[in-house]
Amino acid sequence: MFVTYLFVAVFLCMMGYTCYYAATHQQELINNSYNGRQELFIAQNTRGRIYAAGGQVLAETKTDEDGKETRVYPYENLFAHAVGYASNGRFGIEAESNYYLINSNAKLADKVENDMQGIKYPGDNVFSTLDVGMQEVAYQSLGIYKGAVIVTEPRTGRILVMVSKPDFDPNAIDEIWDDLIADKESSVLLNRATQGLYPPGSTFKIITALEYIRENPDTYSQYSYQCGGRFSHGEDVINCYHGTVHGSVDFKKSFAKSCNSSFANIGMQLDRAKFGETLDSLLFNGKLPVSFAYNPSRLVIDENTSDSDVMQAAIGQGTTQITPLHLNMITCAVANGGVLMKPYLVDCVKNAEGNVIKQFDPSVYRRLMSEEEAAILTDLMEEVVKSGTGTKLSGLSYTAAGKTGSAEYNSVKSDSHAWFTGFAPAEDPEVCVTIIIEGAGSGGDYAVPIAKRIFDEYFGV
Amino acid sequence: MELYITELSKYIITLFIALYTLECFLVFRHPDEESRAGCYIRQNLLMFLVHFSCFLVICFETGKPEYLLFYALQQILLFATIVLFRMIYPKGNRLIVNNMCMLLSIGFVILSRLSFEKAIKQFFIVAASIIAGMLIPYFIHHLKFLKTLTWVYAAVGAAALGIVLILGATTYGSKLSYSIAGLTFQPSEFVKIIFVFFLASALSESTAFPRIVLTSVLAGIHVLVLVASRDLGSALIFFIVYVLMVFIATGNWLYLLLGSAGGGAAAVFACRIFSHVQVRVQAWRDPFSCIDDAGYQITQSLFAIGGGGWFGMGLFRGTPDSIPFVEADFIFSAVAEELGIVFSMCMILICVSCFIMFMDISMKLQDRFYQLIAFGLGVIYIFQVFLTIGGGTKFIPMTGVTLPLISYGGSSVLTTLVMFFIIEGLYIIRQEEGARRDKKKKRRRRAEAKERRTAAEEE
Numbered sequence: 001m002f003v004t005y006l007f008v009a010v011f012l013c014m015m016g017y018t019c020y021y022a023a024t025h026q027q028e029l030i031n032n033s034y035n036g037r038q039e040l041f042i043a044q045n046t047r048g049r050i051y052a053a054g055g056q057v058l059a060e061t062k063t064d065e066d067g068k069e070t071r072v073y074p075y076e077n078l079f080a081h082a083v084g085y086a087s088n089g090r091f092g093i094e095a096e097s098n099y100y101l102i103n104s105n106a107k108l109a110d111k112v113e114n115d116m117q118g119i120k121y122p123g124d125n126v127f128s129t130l131d132v133g134m135q136e137v138a139y140q141s142l143g144i145y146k147g148a149v150i151v152t153e154p155r156t157g158r159i160l161v162m163v164s165k166p167d168f169d170p171n172a173i174d175e176i177w178d179d180l181i182a183d184k185e186s187s188v189l190l191n192r193a194t195q196g197l198y199p200p201g202s203t204f205k206i207i208t209a210l211e212y213i214r215e216n217p218d219t220y221s222q223y224s225y226q227c228g229g230r231f232s233h234g235e236d237v238i239n240c241y242h243g244t245v246h247g248s249v250d251f252k253k254s255f256a257k258s259c260n261s262s263f264a265n266i267g268m269q270l271d272r273a274k275f276g277e278t279l280d281s282l283l284f285n286g287k288l289p290v291s292f293a294y295n296p297s298r299l300v301i302d303e304n305t306s307d308s309d310v311m312q313a314a315i316g317q318g319t320t321q322i323t324p325l326h327l328n329m330i331t332c333a334v335a336n337g338g339v340l341m342k343p344y345l346v347d348c349v350k351n352a353e354g355n356v357i358k359q360f361d362p363s364v365y366r367r368l369m370s371e372e373e374a375a376i377l378t379d380l381m382e383e384v385v386k387s388g389t390g391t392k393l394s395g396l397s398y399t400a401a402g403k404t405g406s407a408e409y410n411s412v413k414s415d416s417h418a419w420f421t422g423f424a425p426a427e428d429p430e431v432c433v434t435i436i437i438e439g440a441g442s443g444g445d446y447a448v449p450i451a452k453r454i455f456d457e458y459f460g461v
Numbered sequence: 462m463e464l465y466i467t468e469l470s471k472y473i474i475t476l477f478i479a480l481y482t483l484e485c486f487l488v489f490r491h492p493d494e495e496s497r498a499g500c501y502i503r504q505n506l507l508m509f510l511v512h513f514s515c516f517l518v519i520c521f522e523t524g525k526p527e528y529l530l531f532y533a534l535q536q537i538l539l540f541a542t543i544v545l546f547r548m549i550y551p552k553g554n555r556l557i558v559n560n561m562c563m564l565l566s567i568g569f570v571i572l573s574r575l576s577f578e579k580a581i582k583q584f585f586i587v588a589a590s591i592i593a594g595m596l597i598p599y600f601i602h603h604l605k606f607l608k609t610l611t612w613v614y615a616a617v618g619a620a621a622l623g624i625v626l627i628l629g630a631t632t633y634g635s636k637l638s639y640s641i642a643g644l645t646f647q648p649s650e651f652v653k654i655i656f657v658f659f660l661a662s663a664l665s666e667s668t669a670f671p672r673i674v675l676t677s678v679l680a681g682i683h684v685l686v687l688v689a690s691r692d693l694g695s696a697l698i699f700f701i702v703y704v705l706m707v708f709i710a711t712g713n714w715l716y717l718l719l720g721s722a723g724g725g726a727a728a729v730f731a732c733r734i735f736s737h738v739q740v741r742v743q744a745w746r747d748p749f750s751c752i753d754d755a756g757y758q759i760t761q762s763l764f765a766i767g768g769g770g771w772f773g774m775g776l777f778r779g780t781p782d783s784i785p786f787v788e789a790d791f792i793f794s795a796v797a798e799e800l801g802i803v804f805s806m807c808m809i810l811i812c813v814s815c816f817i818m819f820m821d822i823s824m825k826l827q828d829r830f831y832q833l834i835a836f837g838l839g840v841i842y843i844f845q846v847f848l849t850i851g852g853g854t855k856f857i858p859m860t861g862v863t864l865p866l867i868s869y870g871g872s873s874v875l876t877t878l879v880m881f882f883i884i885e886g887l888y889i890i891r892q893e894e895g896a897r898r899d900k901k902k903k904r905r906r907r908a909e910a911k912e913r914r915t916a917a918e919e920e
Contacts (some may be wrong), residue, residue, distance in 0.1 A: 003705055003836075004820040004872050007843050011813050014847065015806050018854040022802055029767035032761060034752050036783045037768045112464050 045104040048123030081191035082162040105351040122352035129158040148192035149439040154332035156362035157341030164192040194294040197321040201407025204316025231261035238264040256388030265313025328434035335429035338374040389444040401426040404443030420447035485814035568867035591847035593883040601886025614659035647872040658838035664710035665829040694860030745858035765798035773801030788869040816843040
């Protein structure tokens, strides 16, 4: 009897496992490039369209009289990285939603009709969250600079803008592919918004400040420091940006003025083990909850981290590397009362007749910080705009909050990447913007004006 | 038009097989064969419908009339099997015959889809096996000396495996088969049955410790020869059936514990020293990391299972051909892809239903020898099903054994049919035992009544 039950139990497990595996891994399996079944779908269905949130076509397949298919991207370079391309290994939404695009859930009657006429079935269409108007503003604002812009809604996680430069024309991807691959220097194919790893510079002070508040919840507001333009500890020296002397600063002012010396001082006072835990909880060195290609940010701090490294890390220099996407996610959590929503690019999938096949709703990833911590950080970031390095955003019809950064990436010269990450309106955040401009100079001078143009576009100013 | 038929047929076929499977288990609610008759008739009807719908789709998809003819031949064979068996052995178990025919028909459908020539070849092997197999229950019933051949079984079994090891052709890293007059045999298949007979007769005579040791040594020789031939799947089957039969014969949990521990240690050891075992374990753990070589088969199998969805792609609509050895080792994946996951789950449940019936027959048999044979064959059958389906779905590492009655392979299908017919023979023995017991009971009751009457009269 025991043996019978044993085998029946084992079989039930196996059946459960098989059903579960097949149901949960179906898309992943179909998308695998070794899976010949893709070809079956591609031969049977015309690849579906990709739409912007406003209904504009971002990608579609056109079939000429001979049955030859061409993938057309009407906006050319504008959505090169976000929408991606459908050949050469696929990228962007074309890769992420490949399963939906090559499938067809058209009505059976329509399929039969197509069979009669000898044409392929229409693939399902993918509706993205991207906003053409804002994407254009961000794209134009970056100008000839290399860099990236990502704009999201903190309350939902919808990604409205995803720009990466340098870019390319996906219409010509097959012709330019070899050149792009050969060009190792400018990494045109890299989506800098999600894959580009940069030193965060002063934008990292959001995280250092968070850790300081966590460790000193009652006394952080009494913090004060006398800034002489530099902070030295043993042989290590940290300079304020361009050697500015900030004088007597409290916690708020240290943040608003982005005083490196004061933050190096703060960094030295932090419990390194706890700091490391905070970093992990903020998704450093780990996976991000997104379904498109990205690189994990890197920074490890523990008991063994040296003083010198902690000082550098506290001001976002040294070995720290972060993607604009990740910084945007942390900023979103601050804006959304501490709760991070999963960022997403695809809103829904509809069949050719327009019936929804799959709807992607906003979903909570998890709480990254308490509501109180988020409120304190929001207050600090508002001060940056009011009186600190982000004053180019002050005095507008909306109140913005944010943090600038000027990340030095070249130890010899004083070149820096211009950063801005922030949101508006500060009292009830609707939109969150993260910008990096490679080698432009200070964040306050170069990134903040772009943020302003994007906010203006969003609020219709 | 074609599209309507394929789309609709997917759901209809799934519905029919689901109902059939339901009947498989409803059967167990009835105590005896007479009251099960209704279930059996419904099963036969549903089986016919599944088989017919599948071939209807095949004919529509291919547009070839030879499939129609082939279908007719299959239908005649299966119909004749069911009817003739009932006529020859009125006391036989019809669930086993029904399930056997159902599984065979699934095998015919999927093989016809994969390769018409192989399906034809398989059909003739099945036909010949069934004709021969019809005699088996009679022999099992009447040849009483089968119990006494203990050491003969061991010698024949070990020798057959040994010959393969020495002479056999090397197929894919394992020496498994040899050819006589153009026919390739895979002796490990047939030796499975002989091995069960050996264990059953050895253990039914005595379960004293020295006997267990002697049996273990002989069983160990079988397993080691198989390991040396690098046929690890069969070695595992032999080992498991040995451990479980010793456990059942002695009722001693210590043997089960020892066996499991020994098996576990051997598995770890095999993993350490055999590179081909390591490769398979690696391919099981993360097949996608070695998708180009070791993981290729398993990933293609997963693609097939994942591609079909609950109701399948429809026959001839998928690409099961992309899996190497699909018709033998990975037939389950082909079924799952084209006929759907629900269908393939029903197929597993039909196998489980066979197994439960085997175990039921075993438990109710009085004679120790027959009891152990039914048990051993049941374990071999279900464990083989487990190995092949578990391997194809990444539940366990792949071992390269066939799915009984469905996979392509003459030795495999012949052996399984023989096993099924042996069990039928045992069932008939059990029915007679039961009848005899009933008779005895009746006689005793009558005697008691008589006594009571005389006692009453005396008073």
